Amino acid sequence: MDFIEESRDLQVLEDAIRYFVNTNVQQNEHQHPRKKRITVPRDREAAHDSLVADYFSDQPMYNEDNSDHPNAAMRLGASAVQKCTAAIRMLAYGCEADQVDEYLKLGASTSRECITKFVDGVIAHFSIDYLRKPTPEDVQRLLREGEERGFPGMLGSMDCMRWVWKNCPAGWKGMYQGRSKTATVILEAIASRDLWIWHAFFGTPGSCNDINVLQRSPVFDDIINNRAPQVQFTVNGNTYKKGYYLTDGIYPKWSTFVDTITAPQTYKQRLFTKRQESARKDVERAFGVLQARFAIIRKPALAWNVDML
Incomplete structure (x- = not known):
């Protein structure tokens, strides 16, 4: 018991x-x-070989001996060709970060970092040639082109473009929403006939109109501070020392702006309006080509802050 x-x-x-x-x-x-961390197996080596065979087989852009380095797990990471291709695809096609995973075997976070580094590299390399103000030689060329088109003293066409911001933070939507009820960010640009955008001012909330953007823009800082290149031209016997820009009717009636006539009555007014609108389409055409070349601008922006955009 x-x-x-x-x-x-x-x-x-x-x-x-x-x-x-x-x-x-x-x-x-x-x-x-x-939560158990899920490791997604990605065959990066095979993706790299396929990419080289498709696009870089004749003359490879990078040498695999010095472009690939093993990581902490002693596996080869994504090659420079894969990273650059991911960035170019996102810029050219406007695809999301996780869409390049199927072919390039790169995760969304890696793809976002690739496009950031790629754009930073482009800016560092090409900003001296393109992201600059016109030199005196450029000003003379712009004046010569404007005079050939019947607008002596014209320095370019000025307008604004809105970029839809899909991932705008909820707390900022009231500031970035305009009449379309969607969050947008405004790009102000001045373009010449050859599609050279020599002035770009980006980041103004979409609730502003073109006049509000103009008030914040630094486009006339050099004129106010007497640092602008000297411009001199004669029209109808009158000599002028400041160039002007072609705009639409919303801009203020300043001497540096030449806008269209809202309701032309005479033949002279109709002829001027036709020529002015034809020349002012330079900036509209520049926006169109910009969106066609880089579809990421044509589609809603997926970033979370304006600096990234």
């Missing part, structure tokens, strides 16, 4: 211990849930 009672007590004790252990484990799991 004593043996049976001791066995029964041991069984009760084991059940009690098992109950308390299971209870504590369940409580710990409820209080501190742990």
Whole structure:
């Protein structure tokens, strides 16, 4: 009988211990849930070989001996060709970051970092040639082109373009929403006939109109501070020392703006309006070519801050 009672007590004790252990484990799991990290196997080596065979087989852009380096797990990471191709695809096609995973075997976070580094590299390399103000030689060329088109003294066409911002933070939507009820960011630009955008001012909320953008824009800072290149031309016997820009009717009636006539009545007014609208389409055409070459601008922006855009 004593043996049976001791066995029964041991069984009760084991059940009690098992109950308390299971209870504590369940409580710990409820209080501190742990998610198992999922590692997605990506065959980056095969993706690189396929990419080189498709696009770079004749003259490879990079040498695999010095472009690929093993990571901490002693596996080759994504090659420079894969990273640059991911950035170019996102810029040219406007695809999302995770869409390049199917062919290039790159995750969304890696693709976003690639496009950031790629654009930074482009700006660092080409900003000296393109992201600059016109030199005196450029000004003379612009004046010569304008005079050939019947507008002596014209330096370019000025207008604004709106870029839809899909991932605009909820707290900022009221500031960035315009009449279209969608969040947009405004780009102000001045373009010449050869599609050279020599002035670009980006980041104004979409709730502003072109006049509000103009008030914030630094386009006339050089004129105010007497740093602008000297411009001199003659029209109808009158000599002028400041160039002008072709705009639409919303811009203020400043001497540096030449806008169209809203309701032309005479033949002279209709002829001027036709020529002015024809020449002012330079900036509209520049926006169209910009969106055609880089579809990422044509589609809603997926970034989370204006600096990234």
